[in-house]
Amino acid sequence: MIPGVSSATGGTSAVAVQPRRLSWQLAEVVEVVPETPRTRSLVLEVAGWKGHKAGQHVDIRLTAEDGYQAQRSYSIASAPEDERLVLTVERLEDGEVSPYLTDVLMAGDKLELRGPIGGYFAWEAKDGGPLLLVAGGSGVVPLMAMLRHRAAVSSDVPARLLYSSRSYEEIIYRKELERLVAQDGSLEVIHTLTRSRPKGWSSYHRRIDLKMLKEVGPPPAERLLAFICGPTPLVEGVATALVEIGHDTLYVKTERFGPTGGGG
Amino acid sequence: MSGGFFSRGFRGRRRPVEQGTQLPPGQYLVEGFPVLSAGPTPRTPLEEEWDFSIIGEVDEPRRWTWKEFQALPSEEITRDIHCVTKWSKLGTRWEGVSVDTLLEGVETAAEFVMAFCDGGYTTNMPLEEVIGGKAWVAYAYEGEPLEPEHGGPVRLLVPHLYFWKSAKWVRGLRLLNHDEPGFWESLGYHNHGDPWREQRYWGD
Structure with a gap:
């Protein structure tokens, strides 16, 4: 997976930092x-x-x-x-x-x-929130880094992770996410399963859509910071829906990947 | 680094086509067309709002409406493209207006250009990198109107540089006397971005 660059866009506030050579x-x-x-x-x-x-x-x-x-x-x-x-x-x-x-x-x-x-699709506790993280499959990885950072510095910035997986077995970091939620009242994790679900599954079982985002996310009145990472159709769909709901495009950051997009 | 280092058990997969085709260092071939953007895909109404302009250090700003832009002489372009995230795609076919056409008759002493886009994206280049048949403003890809997720209605096409320079949703060029970093160029990516010299990041 990778940060958006094929010719990216969106977002204006670039923060200049001092050049430093990246060596192997x-x-x-x-x-x-x-x-x-x-x-x-x-x-x-x-x-x-x-x-x-x-x-x-x-x-x-x-x-x-x-x-x-x-x-x-x-x-x-x-x-x-x-x-x-x-x-x-x-x-x-x-x-x-x-x-x-x-x-x-x-x-x-x-x-x-x-x-x-990549300095754009990045979050530090001092950036505040509320945070809305939306992941598809292994797109959860950079978002998990954000949740781990948030826990490590005991940040109380409200955070929600909406996480789409194909099946229960394919949920990455499932147990750690459960632990994080159990010890932190300002963190919510909402799963949706798109292909198969275990007996008694009571959460979502469809692809992420506008209705789900309305139910899960904070209302547009709250200026949220959104980070979306996953395959292109999921990212395109979620970013478009968030803008439709009324969230400011400036605070919706995306990162896309796919079998040819950079995961390799 | 890596003098003599190799990855235990790694053979790599050299596709036949890669053996006969020269790719810039560190790149691999893809068949699809990956989408990478930093934010939501903007959708500007073409008839009412869209325009393309040349502004900045010029004798007189130029502006084209969508209708006027489509009436400009266009060219068909077939080029390989190289994304800094390592994928390359060979022989992509585009149609669009040469930047030379857009700059025809413009008087300027500017040496740099900043492309600006819907969504706020920017990217900078020396002016000489976009003139002389090296850059276009493209509105069709493989014979079809350029899709929004790939930068439609129009994107800049500067195929000899990494593809982040080929700004999606481009709305104009600002000519400048001095260089300033654009969006990714401020965020750790190389100011120039020549794939053959593997100029991916600052200091490369």
């Missing part, structure tokens, strides 16, 4: 954690990591023995406050890079990366 560095894989049948989290030790903002991503570069290289971008899942850098990667069946990361890579291996990249 070697990270060590400390642990590979299975999240769902198709996703793994890579826990990385990165010597001299300069820190990141929740929502940013890194570039990964793989090199074959004959020198052939492939690069892709992956969102950072960990909070800036976490000791280790964590990436959560979804295995794309026809992918070149993701199957290597999810199936081949193991603890003790080295991985070349550079970052952090």
Whole structure:
């Protein structure tokens, strides 16, 4: 997944920061954690990591023995406050890079990366809220970094995550989200399942639509900060619906991905 | 870095077409057309509100309504495009108005240009990067009107630079005597963005 750039748009307030060269560095894989049948989290030790903002991503570069290289971008899942850098990667069946990361890579291996990249689709507790996070599938990864950051600094900015998954088994971070909600009265997590649902499922079971967003989100009178991440149809649909409901386009930030969009 | 480093067990997947085709460093081929934008897709009413303008350091601002813009001489363009998020797409077909046509008769000493768009997006380039048959304002893609999610009604097309320079929903060009960073250029992306020199981020 990646930050919007193919020719992006939207949003005006760019904050100038001092240029700093992004060099490739070697990270060590400390642990590979299975999240769902198709996703793994890579826990990385990165010597001299300069820190990141929740929502940013890194570039990964793989090199074959004959020198052939492939690069892709992956969102950072960990909070800036976490000791280790964590990436959560979804295995794309026809992918070149993701199957290597999810199936081949193991603890003790080295991985070349550079970052952090992307300063727009990012949130810090001081940016305030209320926050509306809308995720489709592994689009939840950069949003999870925001929720982890929010918890790490004990922020009480009201936050809601509306999270669309294909099935119960494919909900990434399900248990951690339950824990976060249990200990935090100002956080709500609302799931919707689009393909199959377990017996007794009482939450939404359809694609995210305008009606759902009206029910879940704060009214337009509240100036919310919205972050939407997922496949293009979901992002297009949700962003358009939020504007239709009356939210200010300036505060609706999007990030899109797909099998060809950068997850690789 | 990486002198001698390789990824244990990584072979890579070299598609046949990639072996015969030169891609900029770090890029891979896609067949689809990924959509990447930082915010909601704007939809400006064409007849009532839309216009395209040349402003800034010019003798006299120029402005075209949608109708006038469509009547300008257009060109068919077939080019490879390269997104900074690593995908490249070969032989994409566009139709649009050359920036040379738009600047015809404009008197200016400006050396830089800032494209501005619906939704507030901007991107900057040296003026010489968009003249001399190198840039267009495109309204059709593969023979069809350009879809909103891909930048319709019109987007800038500067295929020799990373695709974020090909601003979606472009509404005009502001000519400038000095360079200033646009949207992504302020947020860590390279000021120039030449894919063949892999100018992705600041300092590349």
